[in-house]
Amino acid sequence: MYKVLRNCYTDCTHIKLVERMYSLKRIISVFLVFFAGLFFLSGTALADPPQYDGSINSSVSALLMDADSGKVLFEQNADAQIKPASTIKILTCIIALENTADLDQKVKIPAEGDWTRKAGDYSTLGIKKDELITMRDLLYGMMLRSGDDAADAVAILVGGSISNFVDMMNQKAQELEMTSSHFVNAGGLDREGLNVTARDMAKLTLYALKNPVFKQIVGTASYDMESTNKNHARTIQNTNYLLIPSSEYYYQYATGIKTGSTPGAGGCLVSSATKNGMNLICFVYGDKQKKGTEYVNRYPITKSLFEYGFNNYKTVSLSELMKDVEPIQVQVENYSPDDSGNGVLTFAPPDVKEVYVTLEKKTAEDLASGNDKIVAKTELREKIEAPIEKGDLIGTVTYSSEATGETLYTENLIAPRDVLEAGSMSTDGQTAVETLQPTPPKKVVTESDNSAVWYFMIIPAGLIVFLVIRIATVRRGRTKFKKYRKPHYSYRIK
Known part of the structure; x- marks a missing residue:
């Protein structure tokens, strides 16, 4: 009887221990969920960016960028080495524009070039040796008709x-930090050593679009060339079908820029589009899908990327968004009692008159309507203590959407004035000997504005440690009971 009672007592104790273990686990789960919620509420959750749902072959290099803010909205293989075909004529054109005083002055086509070549991958404008033609007509012929003979003529006339x-x-590519590109000819024919990346071409195109003449040339659907001593007057059409109303690939928002195709490069297209004041640039390289002699898939890819950009993003003036942003104030420790600002450095809102920012469309609309607001987060150097000299780097400030966390602008906080330390010589020649305690104004930023985060980290960490120790104690008790427990057998009742 004693053995039976002891076994029953042991089993009951074991059951209670198990129940306590499950109870502790439930408590831990509740605490974890609770503090996960606190962490979530204590910071802004960054929403996932809109996803492009179009279909692009994995071998294609593509990039979509806002022309005003420079923000990349989509990219695929943007840093892969690729053949650029005739899209490098963008570089040829901008160099010619920057090195030609009078585009309407007639020049003579030199004898050095091969102006009769027509076979293979060499597209031609049809210029002839000793032809008198304006540089303007040569550039239109190079960019619209994609004449490789025109590119060679421009290269010889401009570069010698x-x-x-x-x-x-x-050299120009180096100036533009096109670090992954190298050029060996002016027209883009497939040659060893000629390589670019879509990202580098984006840097070039952003730069070229700042030139109004370039922008006018690449946005022209057709152009009337004057007669010369070697050719009749003629009209040339742009090879960019996005600009041609009669083409099945016409895109009403397209504004330029340049096509390209070679056997090595496949179909290439650098294009621009404007809709509701938003200016986008798209880069597509490596289209291998042909219809007859044309690489055709680059056009629908480009159009779908443009629509993705226009439907999901909006570019706005940063100065308009930040017109009501309050100045940042930082409290300096150990300042002189003679300091007129009581040791407070005030940083005016940034001068962003010519700065644009591209945001998700809802974020931009909510900020404009007042449903969302801009918040500032500072990252200050380790110790903000006098003496401070005007021009010292105090830290950085990042402005972002309160609702989504999207970053709008980041800049350095540069001390706008000197702050003398306590005990130093004041401006009237007297020595300040008293060390004052700071008296910060409202909404002042001290050395760290993230101290509250530690409470959310330390408190739950301490509770979790306590619970782990408690569980370990219970387990040791359970082991102890197991150690002294008598063997328990089951008997069959006959």
Whole structure:
């Protein structure tokens, strides 16, 4: 009887221990959920950006960018080395524009070029040796008709020789930080050593679009060329079908820029579009889908990327968004009692008159309507203590959407004035010996404005440690009972 009672007592104790274990687990779960909620509420959750749902072959390099803010909205293989075909004529054109005083002055086509070549991957405008033609007509012929003979003529006329002009191209590429690109000719024919990336071409195109003449040339659907001593007057049409109303690939918002195609590069298209004041640039390289002699998939890819950008994003003036943003104030420790600002540095809102920012459309609309607001987060150097000299770097401030966390603008906080330390010589020649305690104004930023976060970290961490210790204690008790428990057998009742 004693053995039976002891076994029953042991089993009951074991059951209670198990129940306590489950109870502790439930408590831990509740605490974890509770503090996860606190963490979520204590910071802004960044929403996932809109996803492009179009279909692009994995081998294609593509990039979509806002032309005003420079923000990349979509990219695929943007840093892959690719053949650019005739899209490098963008670089040839901008160099010619920057090095030609009078575009309407007639120039003579030099004898050095091969102006009779027509076979293979060499597209032609049809210029002839000793032809008198304006540089303007040459550039239109190069960019609209994609004449490789026109590109060679421009290179010789501007650079003195094609090799010299190629050096100018690589120098300009270096200035624009096109670090993954190298050029060996002016027209884009497939040659060893000629490589670019979509990201580098974006840098080039953003730069070129700042030139109004370039922008006018690449946005022209057709152009009337004057007669010359070697050619009749003629009208040339842009090879960019996005600009041609009669084309099945016409896109009403398209504004330029340049096509390209070679056997090595496939179909390439650098294009721009404007809708509701938003200016986008799209880059598509490596289209291998042909219809007859044309690479055709680059056009629907480009159109779908433009629509993705226009439907999901909006570009706005940063100065308009930040017109009501309050100045940042930072309290300096150990300041002189003679300091007129009581040790407070005030940083005026940034001067962003010519700055644009591209945001998700809802974020931009909510900020404009007042349903969302801009918040400032500072990152200050380790200790903000006098003496401070005007021009010292105090830290950085990042302005973002309170609702989504999307970053609008980040800039350095540069001390706008000197702050003398306590005990230093004041402006009237007297020595300040008293060390004052700071008297910060409202909404002042001290060395850290994130101290509250520690409470959310330390408190739950302490509770979790306590619960773990408690569980371990219970387990040891359970082990102890197991150690002294007598073997328990089941008997069959006959």
